[in-house]
Every structure is written in C-alpha cells, then in structure tokens.
Amino acid sequence: MYSNKENVNILTSLLIDFGIKKAVVCPGSRNSPIVHNLCSCGRMKCYPVTDERSAGFFAIGLAEALNMPVAVCVTSGSALLNLAPAVAEAYYRNIQLIVVSADRPIQWISQSDGQTIRQQSALEPNIRKSVSLPEPTNAEERWFCNRLINEALNETRRHGGGPVHINVPISEPLFVYTTPFLPCERTIMIHDSTINRTALETILKEEILKADRPMLVLGQLPKYMLGNIETIEKVCLVLRERPANNSLQPQPIDQILSAGIDESMQPDVIIYIGGTIVSKQLKRFxxxxxxxxxxxxxxxxxxRDTFMNLSHVVEASPDEALDTIVSIAGKLKPGKFVKSWHDAIRQACQTIMQQPLDYSYEWAVRELFKQLPRNVETVCGNSTAIRLANKYSDRYIFVNRGVNGIEGSLSTAVGHSVAVKHTQVCCIIGDLSFFYDQNALWNQNLGNNLRIILLNNHGGGIFRQLPGLEQSPFRDKFIAAAHVTSAREVCCAHKLEYLEAHNKTEFNNALESFFNRKERSALLEVFIEIE
Structure with missing residues (x-):
C-alpha cells in the first residue's frame, strides 16, 4: 500500500516512469510518506544515509559510477540546506542529482512552526530547475503537479545534465498508507536536437502517419514562415488564426465551435507550432x-502545456518543422476528418460574411476588410480588435500576442510603418489601447503611410462580454475605465488627418478616401455606443 498523499504518489509514479532506479533516503517524519513510497514500489533501490551533507555526495558517487540519475530525499527544514555543497558540485559537473525535499504546508511557513523555512528555490542559483508541488484538490491542480514534475525530471538530463529540486509540501496526517496502486501518470518527453537530430522527423512521421485525425495548430508565427501551409492543408487539418494565416479565407474557429461539433471532429494527434493562440474557445476545446x-x-x-495533454516536446524551429510536415504530407490522403472541418470552415465563412449586422464594432471591422486594399499591411491591438480581425480578415495580422498586454500596440504599428515606409500600414485599435499608448504618435520618425482605425466606445467594451461582471456596480467606471475622450485633439497635436464616423453612412463615406490620402498619416475614429 502507498501513501494517501496525491502529490507524493504522482511523484513516485513519474520517478519510476523516468527510469530512476536509485534513491538515497534520509531520516525524518515529514518525508516519511515519500520514503515509504520509494521503498514500497519495488522498482527502486533505496540507500539509507543519516547525515544529509554526506547523503548528497553519496548520491553523487552513485550517479557518476553508474552514469544514471539518482534521487536524494530529505525531510523539511534545515535538512535541505545541508545538501547545498553537493548540489553545487553536481551543478558544475553536470551530474544528474534529483533533490526531493518534504516541506510543511505553505500556510505554515515562517509562522514559528517547527522545521519550517523558505525551501522553495533554497538551492538556487546552483540548480537547473526548482519546483514546489501543490497538494492537489482538483483536476487542474493535479495536472499542474504532473506538469511541474515532468519539467524538473526532463531538466535533469538536458544539455549535459545537472541537479534539480522538487519540493513537496505535505499536510498531516502523515502516516496513512491506504492507496493500493500508484496512479498511471502522463510523461512529457523532451527531445533535444543536440541529443537526437532525427527526433523531429521520426516523431512527426510516426504520429502523423498513424493518426486518423491529425490536427496542426499554428500559434503566432512570422509571416515569412507561412509559404508552405497550403500544401499541408490539402491533406491535413491546419487550424491557424490570423497571426499565422496569410490566405484569403479566414477561419472563424470560434463560430464553428460555438455551433457545436461532434466527437468525429476531435483530433487524435495535435501538432502545435508557434506562439500564443487568441481563441479561448479553441484552447478549451x-x-x-x-x-x-x-x-x-x-x-x-x-x-508549454497549453492544451493540458502534452506528450512530446521537440526542439526545432517552426520553419524546419513545417518543411518536415510538407515532406510527410505527400503520404497522406485527406479523410472525412479533414473534409468535415473544411466544410465547417466554408459554411462559417459564408454565414459571417452574409449575416445582417447593425452598426457596431463587428460591422465596422467586417466592412473595413471588405474595402481594405490588398497591399495594406495590418497591425491590430489586443482584445476586441484582434478577435474581430481573426473573424473577418483576409490577410495576415501583426499583433503583440507574446504577453497580450494593452500597452505598445500603437507604438508597434508606428515602428512597423517606419520600417515599410513605401507600404501603407493600417492599425485597428480599441480606445483604451490607443489612449494608453498615444505618445506613440509623438515620434519624429512618423511618415505619411500610417492609417489608424480607432474603435471608440468610451471604455473597455470587452468587459461587457464577461458573464457575471455585470453584477458589479463598479464595472464601467472602475474596471472597464469608462471615459468621454476623443482622439481629435491628439491628431491635431501630432498633425494627423482626423476623420470620424457615428453610423454606417459616415463610416463608408470616410473609408472611400481614407487610404487615398497621401500628404500625412490619418486616423478614422469610429464611435460606437458601448451597449
């Protein structure tokens, strides 16, 4: 029987899965659930050593003689600090030492309780990775615990190897051994190109060719990397938002998922390449x-376990991976899975382009992309602007999705326009992002090729779309930052042409000449009632 502590059982299972066969165990009560598990599992030889200072170096001796990773387990408090000299030695010699320390519950740290110190990160900087596990109470915390252990155990063998620290808070009672079996845990394997140069091709071939429903998901990618995607799309489902899509046809993923899809449209293998994904619905799906x-x-x-089901991480550049998938694509035949998604995408595109819309942000962005000249490059602000552009754009979108913050969207657009001074750049931006970053226009490098579509509804309109927030009487003024500001005087100060629209007719009339103005950069302020 094993301990009833879930984080201890998850750790024990993953230590076994990662092939850890030797453990040095030191005495103590707080670490007794861990020691009990390591001794009970039958897959690990345990060596008792009383002095932690000696135990660390004893583990080094085992590790270097056997050329394998070795765990060393200590109790809470100063016991951990006694491993510091051995950890430093392992760090500078690339020895795979896995330090496992029991800890008191986080709420009791620094509360004059016995054997409680700040153990998390106590061995830094002479450590490759340091994690402190949760005591899981739900599925998400359990996933987090699994992920942290995977991160640490992978790091001990990467780039020549080195020591890692796994801190394990354990609440009382400590001595309950009622779990009959260890859990079956997900392992995440990292494949470094320095170790295995063929891992990329091997794994992609193996997983894609044997899959019935392979899905390639592209997060944000540089525009120059997207040349081969059309070849892949013919035989494999590729879901990509506008920060990774330069084709004429949008992919209204949110609309498809909102309409509901059956189980046959779920992938059995996901290949994820690139940065952040905008759609919360896609991530949830x-x-x-x-x-x-x-x-x-x-x-x-x-x-980066974005979808909470990661099994492999392969070290490779996105363009290298896409080229490899292109070489595999010739062996694939588009099946029902790909056809079902392509049909759903076409149907969703027809629906969103034809549905009647009142004067609104959504209508304005859809109308803009209907009339936007093909040679205009587009930069979006975060939040509503990029979400609507994802839905209606017919071209690649530049957007700051690394952190997804409000700051800097306008400054980025200005920098972009200066870099491509012979090409027009259209910045679609919301009012909070614009006014927050209005000093972007206080720039002597600004030329005449920037066009700004300012969607002004006098506050953070996206906060109106968050279910439950309407119950707060402080939503509009304090959370959504309601205001009555206009960009007219900003444009006057920085010598931009200023246009405004309050309805469909004014918007279309302004747009007719908006991109034909040559003398200086221009801004069209689109006023929308927040409701």
Missing part, C-alpha cells in the same frame, strides 16, 4: 479532447 497526444515543436524545447 482542445483541452477537453480525450485520448489525444499533443506534440509541441519549440525552438527552446520548453514545456
């Missing part, structure tokens, strides 16, 4: 898919 493998292609080979 992929997180809820069952029995799916998820493979992340990442330059740094860092664990």
């Amino acid at each position: 992929l997180r809820n898919c069952s029995n799916v493998k998820s493979i992340l292609i990442d330059d740094r080979a860092e664990i």
